[in-house]
Amino acid sequence: xxxxxxxxxxxxGQDDVTHFGFRNVPKSQKxxxxxxxxxxxxxxxxxxxxxxxxxxxxxxxxxTIELSGVRPGHQVLDIAGGTGDLTMKFSDLVGPxxxxxxxxxxxxxxxxxxxxxxDRGYAGNIEYVQADAEHLPFPDSxxxxxxxxxxxxxxxDKDQALRDMTRVLKPGGKLMVLEFSKxxxxxxxxxxDLYSFNALPLMGQLIAGDSESxxxxxxxxxxHPDQDTLKxxxxxxxxxxxxxxxxxxxxxxxxxxxxx
Amino acid sequence: MFPGPTLLAAVGxxxxxxxxxxxxxDPAGRQALMTALTGxxxxxxxxxxxxxxxxxxxxxxVQVHSQPDPGPALVIAGHPMAFVAMATGDPxxxxxxxxxxxxxxxxxxxFQQAVEQLNPDWEAAxxxxxxxxxxxxxxxxxxxxxxxxxxxxxxxxxxxxxxIHEESQALPGRRELEATFRQIDDLHLSVERLGxxxxxxxxxxxxxxxxxx
Numbered sequence: 001x002x003x004x005x006x007x008x009x010x011x012x013g014q015d016d017v018t019h020f021g022f023r024n025v026p027k028s029q030k031x032x033x034x035x036x037x038x039x040x041x042x043x044x045x046x047x048x049x050x051x052x053x054x055x056x057x058x059x060x061x062x063x064t065i066e067l068s069g070v071r072p073g074h075q076v077l078d079i080a081g082g083t084g085d086l087t088m089k090f091s092d093l094v095g096p097x098x099x100x101x102x103x104x105x106x107x108x109x110x111x112x113x114x115x116x117x118x119d120r121g122y123a124g125n126i127e128y129v130q131a132d133a134e135h136l137p138f139p140d141s142x143x144x145x146x147x148x149x150x151x152x153x154x155x156x157d158k159d160q161a162l163r164d165m166t167r168v169l170k171p172g173g174k175l176m177v178l179e180f181s182k183x184x185x186x187x188x189x190x191x192x193d194l195y196s197f198n199a200l201p202l203m204g205q206l207i208a209g210d211s212e213s214x215x216x217x218x219x220x221x222x223x224h225p226d227q228d229t230l231k232x233x234x235x236x237x238x239x240x241x242x243x244x245x246x247x248x249x250x251x252x253x254x255x256x257x258x259x260x
Numbered sequence: 261m262f263p264g265p266t267l268l269a270a271v272g273x274x275x276x277x278x279x280x281x282x283x284x285x286d287p288a289g290r291q292a293l294m295t296a297l298t299g300x301x302x303x304x305x306x307x308x309x310x311x312x313x314x315x316x317x318x319x320x321x322v323q324v325h326s327q328p329d330p331g332p333a334l335v336i337a338g339h340p341m342a343f344v345a346m347a348t349g350d351p352x353x354x355x356x357x358x359x360x361x362x363x364x365x366x367x368x369x370x371f372q373q374a375v376e377q378l379n380p381d382w383e384a385a386x387x388x389x390x391x392x393x394x395x396x397x398x399x400x401x402x403x404x405x406x407x408x409x410x411x412x413x414x415x416x417x418x419x420x421x422x423x424i425h426e427e428s429q430a431l432p433g434r435r436e437l438e439a440t441f442r443q444i445d446d447l448h449l450s451v452e453r454l455g456x457x458x459x460x461x462x463x464x465x466x467x468x469x470x471x472x473x
Contacts, residue, residue: 056266059269059270059273060266062269063265063269065325066272066325066327067327069329069330071331092319092323093316246264247265247266248264248266
């Protein structure tokens with residue numbers, strides 16, 4: 001197995017660049033490059049998620065919903081909601097008196113999500129919003145819960161996004177960040193590296209006809225902050241009682257914070 | 261820490277699917293349960309591993325969450341065997357204290373009644389897979405075996421009771437025992453009355469009333 005070498009973090013004099021996988025790109029270009037990735041994979045997104053995670057992503061999302069504490073009548077924002085897995089569950093929980101906003105920066109993903117939810121009969125308490133997580137088009141203190149599942153690592157300025165998510169939460173509201181993280185077991189880490197840098201691009205090529213997007217997926221996961229760093233970032237954004245739950249040996253972590 | 265969130269979510273998903281499939285086999289029972297489930301019901305299993313499961317009604321289905329609800333309407337806590345007893349319709353499981361109840365007790369009674377009323381039509385479900393005649397044959401055999409088992413257990417209990425009371429006379433009979441308990445209760449009451457009377461006489465002797473001129 002070839003060792004993967006992430007680039008040196010952008011330091012002084014490189015403040016206008018950010019990561020795009022293992023490459024450094026100008027901050028102004030990251031959003032469009034991420035958009036290209038998701039435009040490319042949107043059609044096969046659900047199928048690829050099921051194949052790559054062997055269906056376990058459904059359990060990770062299920063645990064997120066269980067921990068959300070969302071009740072009938074609540075207003076919930078699902079950022080980077082994509083094909084609407086979390087939105088569907090939130091819609092069930094908030095009922096007709098509540099509302100779920102499915103937000104995604106990518107029009108293709110939003111279109112797939114809207115089609116899928118409509119086909120399954122989800123309507124009436126769901127709004128679709130094309131929005132950037134760093135600049136959410138919502139007033140302060142609007143939501144009882146905000147979630148972002150497998151989206152934060154694609155955001156250019158994660159600190160700004162966390163601050164804006166905190167802003168739109170009501171006091172006492174809960175932010176949940178479900179994201180790939182760092183496996184806690186070294187053996188699992190090795191196996192996970194082998195799988196993600198070899199099998200994922202191959203699967204991407206065979207199923208979605210695009211290996212580069214899945215190479216980016218593996219690289220972006222490695223560049224994402226680990227559990228404790230992300231917890232610190234959430235505290236910096238103004239959240240309290242921040243905690244995280246490692247799932248499947250830390251391959252994925254759910255971070256939860258409360259707006260004071 | 262075992263069991264992790266992924267495993268808990270998997271167990272929750274499996275139980276939820278099984279529960280909804282079972283409820284689909286008994287539309288009337290499902291309706292009664294849905295009417296009873298006016299708020300989240302949390303089940304706290306105390307042993308062998310302490311964990312909480314929450315039952316929530318969503319439309320005509322139930323959801324099973326592996327995490328405690330922030331504001332459950334009802335909490336039922338106890339040993340797994342006590343939950344099994346409740347699921348199999350044992351009406352004494354709550355009054356006997358094997359399951360402890362916190363919260364809306366009216367909801368607890370409605371919930372227990374709804375669970376007792378559940379009577380899924382397993383034969384219909386089996387018939388969808390193997391056909392009506394084989395399903396009816398298997399159903400008949402199973403029902404017969406179940407009825408025979410219940411009758412055998414009841415007969416064995418009666419025989420053992422009769423042997424202990426009548427033949428070996430190791431223990432007194434039920435009526436004899438009830439009469440003795442009644443006499444003990446009467447004696448207890450009489451002693452309490454006598455004690456109260458003595459206290460009253462003692463108080464009168466130590467604080468005599470002074471006559472007014």
